[in-house]
Amino acid sequence: MTTAASALDRLRHALPSDTERPPAHYALDGGTPAIAFAPNDPAEVATLLHEADEAGLALAPLGARTAAALGRPLARYDIALDLRPLDRVIEYVPEDLVITVQAGVTLATLQATLREHGQYLTVDPPPGDEVTVGGMLASARSGAWRGHLPAARDLILGMRVALPSGEVVHSGGRVVKNVTGYDLHRMHTGALGAFGVIVEATFKLAPLPAATRTLLLTAADIEACGALARRVWDAGLAVRAIAVLGARAADAAMLAPVPCVLVEAAGSVAAVERTLRELRSAATGAGDASVETWARLRRLAAGPGATVLRLGVPPAEVETTVAALERAGLTAWAHLAAGSVIARGEIAAPDVEALRRMAVERGGFLQVEVASAALREAVDPTGAEERTLVEALKRQFDPRGTVNPGRRGPGL
Amino acid sequence: MRDGDAGHALDATLARTMATSSAAAHPASSGQPAGHEALVRDLQQALGVDSVLQAPEDLIAFEYDATIERALPEVAVFPATTDQVAAAVRIAEAHSRPVVPRGSGSGLSGGAVPVLGGVLVVLTKMNRIIEVDRVNRVAVVQPGVVNLQLQEALAPHGLVFAPDPSSQRVCSLGGNVANNSGGPHTLAHGSTVNHVLGLEVVLPGGRVVRFGGRLADMPGIDLRGLFVGSEGTIGIVTEITVRLVRAAPDVRTLVAIFDSVDAASEAVSAIIRRGLIPVALEMLDREIIRLVEPRIHAGYPLDAGAVLLIEVEGLAEGVEADAASVEEACGLAGAREVRVARTAAERDRLWEARKVGIGAIGAASPAFYLLDGVVPRTRLPEVMRGVMETSARYGFRVANIFHAGDGNLHPNLMFDPDEPGATERVLECAETIMRLCVDAGGAVTGEHGIGLEKRSYMEWIYSAADLAAMHAVRVAFGGADRFNPCKVLPGGHGCSVGHGAEALAVMRRGADSV
Numbered sequence: 056m057t058t059a060a061s062a063l064d065r066l067r068h069a070l071p072s073d074t075e076r077p078p079a080h081y082a083l084d085g086g087t088p089a090i091a092f093a094p095n096d097p098a099e100v101a102t103l104l105h106e107a108d109e110a111g112l113a114l115a116p117l118g119a120r121t122a123a124a125l126g127r128p129l130a131r132y133d134i135a136l137d138l139r140p141l142d143r144v145i146e147y148v149p150e151d152l153v154i155t156v157q158a159g160v161t162l163a164t165l166q167a168t169l170r171e172h173g174q175y176l177t178v179d180p181p182p183g184d185e186v187t188v189g190g191m192l193a194s195a196r197s198g199a200w201r202g203h204l205p206a207a208r209d210l211i212l213g214m215r216v217a218l219p220s221g222e223v224v225h226s227g228g229r230v231v232k233n234v235t236g237y238d239l240h241r242m243h244t245g246a247l248g249a250f251g252v253i254v255e256a257t258f259k260l261a262p263l264p265a266a267t268r269t270l271l272l273t274a275a276d277i278e279a280c281g282a283l284a285r286r287v288w289d290a291g292l293a294v295r296a297i298a299v300l301g302a303r304a305a306d307a308a309m310l311a312p313v314p315c316v317l318v319e320a321a322g323s324v325a326a327v328e329r330t331l332r333e334l335r336s337a338a339t340g341a342g343d344a345s346v347e348t349w350a351r352l353r354r355l356a357a358g359p360g361a362t363v364l365r366l367g368v369p370p371a372e373v374e375t376t377v378a379a380l381e382r383a384g385l386t387a388w389a390h391l392a393a394g395s396v397i398a399r400g401e402i403a404a405p406d407v408e409a410l411r412r413m414a415v416e417r418g419g420f421l422q423v424e425v426a427s428a429a430l431r432e433a434v435d436p437t438g439a440e441e442r443t444l445v446e447a448l449k450r451q452f453d454p455r456g457t458v459n460p461g462r463r464g465p466g467l
Numbered sequence: 468m469r470d471g472d473a474g475h476a477l478d479a480t481l482a483r484t485m486a487t488s489s490a491a492a493h494p495a496s497s498g499q500p501a502g503h504e505a506l507v508r509d510l511q512q513a514l515g516v517d518s519v520l521q522a523p524e525d526l527i528a529f530e531y532d533a534t535i536e537r538a539l540p541e542v543a544v545f546p547a548t549t550d551q552v553a554a555a556v557r558i559a560e561a562h563s564r565p566v567v568p569r570g571s572g573s574g575l576s577g578g579a580v581p582v583l584g585g586v587l588v589v590l591t592k593m594n595r596i597i598e599v600d601r602v603n604r605v606a607v608v609q610p611g612v613v614n615l616q617l618q619e620a621l622a623p624h625g626l627v628f629a630p631d632p633s634s635q636r637v638c639s640l641g642g643n644v645a646n647n648s649g650g651p652h653t654l655a656h657g658s659t660v661n662h663v664l665g666l667e668v669v670l671p672g673g674r675v676v677r678f679g680g681r682l683a684d685m686p687g688i689d690l691r692g693l694f695v696g697s698e699g700t701i702g703i704v705t706e707i708t709v710r711l712v713r714a715a716p717d718v719r720t721l722v723a724i725f726d727s728v729d730a731a732s733e734a735v736s737a738i739i740r741r742g743l744i745p746v747a748l749e750m751l752d753r754e755i756i757r758l759v760e761p762r763i764h765a766g767y768p769l770d771a772g773a774v775l776l777i778e779v780e781g782l783a784e785g786v787e788a789d790a791a792s793v794e795e796a797c798g799l800a801g802a803r804e805v806r807v808a809r810t811a812a813e814r815d816r817l818w819e820a821r822k823v824g825i826g827a828i829g830a831a832s833p834a835f836y837l838l839d840g841v842v843p844r845t846r847l848p849e850v851m852r853g854v855m856e857t858s859a860r861y862g863f864r865v866a867n868i869f870h871a872g873d874g875n876l877h878p879n880l881m882f883d884p885d886e887p888g889a890t891e892r893v894l895e896c897a898e899t900i901m902r903l904c905v906d907a908g909g910a911v912t913g914e915h916g917i918g919l920e921k922r923s924y925m926e927w928i929y930s931a932a933d934l935a936a937m938h939a940v941r942v943a944f945g946g947a948d949r950f951n952p953c954k955v956l957p958g959g960h961g962c963s964v965g966h967g968a969e970a971l972a973v974m975r976r977g978a979d980s981v
């Protein structure tokens with residue numbers, strides 16, 4: 056579809072010329088936008104949104120594009136909005152353990168800034184620290200630490216969001232406890248831009264643990280691995296990640312190709328030592344593993360080259376789920392405490408639906424994390440949700456469907 | 468929670484203003500709004516005669532929460548099931564009546580006060596713990612379950628629901644969800660929203676929906692997160708699925724004794740600055756110690772200016788190191804002494820004193836205004852100095868008992884409402900203190916909610932566009948007009964603004980039943 060040249064000219068007039076970018080750099084699912092901008096500040100983002108809204112053009116906010124295959128393919132795509140120039144740290148008060156950053160800051164930059172003060176943001180989303188803060192919040196994916204440490208949606212204290220109306224609104228603040236008004240930032244977290252574009256966020260931080268160590272535990276089979284992992288979880292040790300890996304997953308993570316349990320101990324030196332001692336005596340086989348193993352798993356959980364599914368199941372059922380998925384030819388592993396199971400491989404739409412039914416029956420869910428546009432059209436990537444309310448919210452915040460139209464399904 | 472003395476001038480005026488604004492629309496000879504009989508008949512039919520109260524003498528107990536504000540509902544209903552909640556909401560709407568949800572009525576911002584009359588939906592009958600799933604660390608409860616009731620059911624499993632408001636003996640979990648309540652142990656674990664996995668909600672209009680589920684990070688729009696803290700303005704919670712945490716293997720409780728609030732505040736900032744987050748970090752000042760120590764005998768020295776009640780937990784090894792670091796930080800900030808609770812009984816007494824603190828103020832003063840402000844933790848010393856100076860300037864005794872580690876202040880201004888002008892002065896003093904919090908980069912409520920009390924302060928924090936975005940949520944949920952009207956957002960049809968119409972988190976003598 057060609058977008059009226061006059062409409063594009065209007066956009067060009069509204070924004071400084073140095074913000075325009077070659078549209079070809081922003082192809083999504085094979086579709087190229089008519090125009091692309093990389094604004095310098097939140098006000099320019101709001102201007103662009105407003106102009107797009109007035110002109111009836113569809114806009115896609117983009118960060119590092121590591122979650123571009125999340126959700127449905129876009130129904131319309133006229134404008135790429137590259138948020139990476141919004142890369143400023145607005146305020147960091149280490150003594151308060153609070154930081155405010157713009158949405159284009161990458162997690163790597165953020166963590167590096169914090170590390171200088173012995174602090175960190177307790178999140179490890181896939182596929183790695185190259186994610187931008189805005190993209191991380193909009194996609195709300197968590198990793199191995201979830202269930203042991205709070206996730207991004209629990210750490211967010213305040214947010215600024217640019218709306219299609221051209222306004223930049225804020226909610227929350229920069230104090231660690233706050234119930235002043237509705238928590239609009241929670242609505243935007245995980246919304247894939249449905250209600251506006253996140254331009255700034257404030258987080259609650261944690262001190263870096265004094266020591267961390269990764270241990271690989273083995274047991275007779277995947278069932279025994281699951282039971283072992285739960286014993287570790289129940290022991291109240293100083294751990295921040297417990298993963299149960301199927302044989303294929305172990306192989307993909309460059310470990311011996313047998314089912315295993317990967318544990319990360321974290322805390323004070325003394326607490327980590329005690330934890331390692333107890334872990335070694337609890338398992339028949341225990342050995343050190345490289346911390347790189349976690350980074351590999353993280354990359355596999357959203358990396359290209361295969362379809363990736365994330366299932367939520369009760370922690371008591373992670374190993375049976377992993378076993379079933381590996382039997383079906385997939386590579387599967389689980390983060391126990393969050394009941395989060397990741398499966399990677401080739402899988403057809405009817406099988407995705409069958410797996411989703413299985414997870415939903417257990418009170419869980421299935422989300423398609425990475426897949427071809429065709430698969431994301433054949434199955435609903437997120438699954439059922441309270442659609443009537445979501446539509447009502449969409450009508451309030453983005454009535455013309457300007458931001459990411461269709462990404463959350465028809466009409467959303 | 469109060470002595471039922473209705474002679475308070477402000478109370479009476481407010482009650483009158485509110486009563487006229489709600490009844491004036493439909494004056495009827497009986498003194499009840501037009502259509503009252505039909506409304507009651509429909510409700511009785513749907514819920515049963517015993518679950519509907521309408522005689523004014525029966526409704527008196529439901530005209531206020533823990534605040535000074537009061538207004539009579541037209542009818543109070545006590546549903547036993549989600550279907551009955553939905554029926555009550557539909558009937559209220561069919562009769563164009565406001566709906567106001569209510570849990571235990573321990574709220575401190577007037578959230579459960581039916582300012583425009585209408586149907587008060589009281590959730591106390593829905594008080595069943597439906598399920599405790601030990602292995603998966605999940606519990607499913609009805610909204611009327613009292614916070615402590617759940618804690619007691621969990622204790623044998625070695626599990627805890629982390630939010631533990633000081634009112635936990637009375638407050639309902641529905642109220643905790645509605646207000647996103649905190650407590651001493653939310654410092655390390657986070658407020659209620661971090662512990663709610665799923666909700667069943669009756670929306671304005673009566674439709675029943677589910678948000679979230681039994682696991683964290685359910686995909687899709689996080690309506691669960693949006694709902695928690697909405698103060699009963701966009702729906703009624705009828706079932707809650709909560710996340711449980713394992714009780715820590717080892718706990719150490721310390722008491723650091725200081726000569727002044729100032730020194731204790733410096734110690735709080737110093738502890739956080741070390742990158743040390745205890746699970747609890749509470750401050751009790753001299754006024755509080757003098758009120759509670761003679762009753763509880765917890766061992767707080769009567770001549771201390773302030774004490775910090777600090778708890779660290781985890782593996783024994785880590786606890787040891789953290790406790791040593793806390794002790795050092797307190798010592799450097801000028802602590803006169805740091806004591807460690809040696810037995811569980813000693814620890815319980817220290818906490819008991821914390822929990823009865825607010826009630827003890829009620830026993831010592833004809834009335835007091837409990838403030839709830841929050842500031843960045845590095846600003847605690849200067850803001851606390853401001854709190855002390857401001858209350859002295861206005862001539863009020865102030866007692867401080869609060870979640871210092873979160874920067875969440877609770878100055879309690881003691882006053883005599885029968886003294887002419889005292890109530891107006893206490894309001895002014897409170898407003899000045901709230902300004903101090905906001906000017907220091909803080910907020911006007913850390914856990915008690917906006918309710919009626921702080922609607923006019925919303926504009927200090929949020930722009931018109933921010934507030935419009937919040938209002939849009941209310942519209943989307945269908946609760947803009949008649950669902951807990953006049954709460955959280957300024958404005959609203961029939962809701963007059965300004966101090967005259969606001970609630971005060973004022974408790975009168977007798978409040979120590981909490």
Ligand SMILES: Cc1cc2nc3c(=O)[nH]c(=O)nc-3n(C[C@H](O)[C@H](O)[C@H](O)COP(=O)(O)OP(=O)(O)OC[C@H]3O[C@@H](n4cnc5c(N)ncnc54)[C@H](O)[C@@H]3O)c2cc1C
Nearest residue numbers: 570571572573574578633639641642643645648649699704
């Ligand atoms: C002495 C004392 C100490 C306190 N300490 C703390 C503390 O440490 N931390 C803290 O956070 N709070 C504290 N509070 C405040 C209060 O106890 C909490 O806000 C509590 O969560 C309110 O619960 P409730 O059941 O009493 O709610 P109510 O007072 O009945 O209602 C509070 C609000 O919730 C709404 N609501 C109630 N039930 C539902 C439901 N099922 N669905 C939808 N909306 C509903 C009401 O409309 C109202 O807006 C304290 C209060 C007192 C009196």
